[in-house]
């Protein structure tokens with residue numbers, strides 16, 4: 695059954711113009727005949743708390759993106775288990791004036807990996823590039839996989855050390871080449887490649903039997919994934935994860951199953 699409609703449905707981030715979420719969430723809203731518009735709003739770190747207070751006052755609901763997932767978690771009165779473990783929020787809603795946070799990136803990432811590997815992930819040697827909010831969701835998911843080891847690399851080393859300590863058993867690499875050396879699965883959870891064609895690591899350094907998941911999303915895919923495929927690697931960009939996390943958010947907001955085919959079509963995914 696559909697829940698009471700929120701006052702607004704928003705994506706909060708900075709930048710937000712690159713985001714594909716308005717395309718597919720608005721397609722799902724139209725398909726379900728829900729009279730709301732999903733709006734992307736640019737909010738700086740300095741303004742986050744006051745904007746969120748204004749949005750809570752109108753019972754808004756929505757998503758959080760780069761770079762606010764971790765700081766938003768601290769503003770929520772309650773967190774789901776997934777958001778608590780990740781320490782990051784990508785989905786929020788307001789009930790009786792109380793702000794709640796969830797993290798559907800964890801579910802979305804697991805879905806995308808299963809699709810890429812063609813099976814439930816097990817016995818993986820994961821190289822994780824990045825230590826922000828999305829990387830925390832990747833760690834939450836991969837930490838649950840059986841017989842799996844994880845090495846993390848991040849531009850700002852202190853952040854990778856902090857996140858590795860929080861999750862436990864995660865190795866920290868000094869350079870990205872070291873992280874990917876023996877990997878069976880390489881995940882880009884940095885924002886490299888989001889607005890240009892730069893690479894988080896040279897695909898030539900990735901073992902030829904490894905799979906590559908770039909969680910960055912772009913219409914037509916990312917240059918890094920194209921280069922990895924050009925080397926014969928099994929590689930996918932972040933659009934499968936994006937749809938899966940977005941569908942989970944939609945269920946959370948409305949208690950309804952979204953039209954996933956319409957969502958996929960809106961960002962050029964087929965099959």
Ligand code: NAP
Pocket residue numbers: 759760761762763799802823824825826827828829848849850853883884885886888909910911932933935936937939
């Ligand atoms: P975030 O919390 O702001 O973290 C950004 C990460 O990227 C940090 O590790 C940062 O390193 C790194 N980074 C940024 N610019 C860099 C550069 N020039 N060189 C090296 N590292 C750089 O952002 P986030 O929320 O984790 O999002 C990261 C990316 O994942 C974004 O592109 C986002 O759109 C994408 N994402 C996709 C999905 C999906 O469903 N497909 C879901 C979530 C996120 P420092 O710590 O050194 O700054």
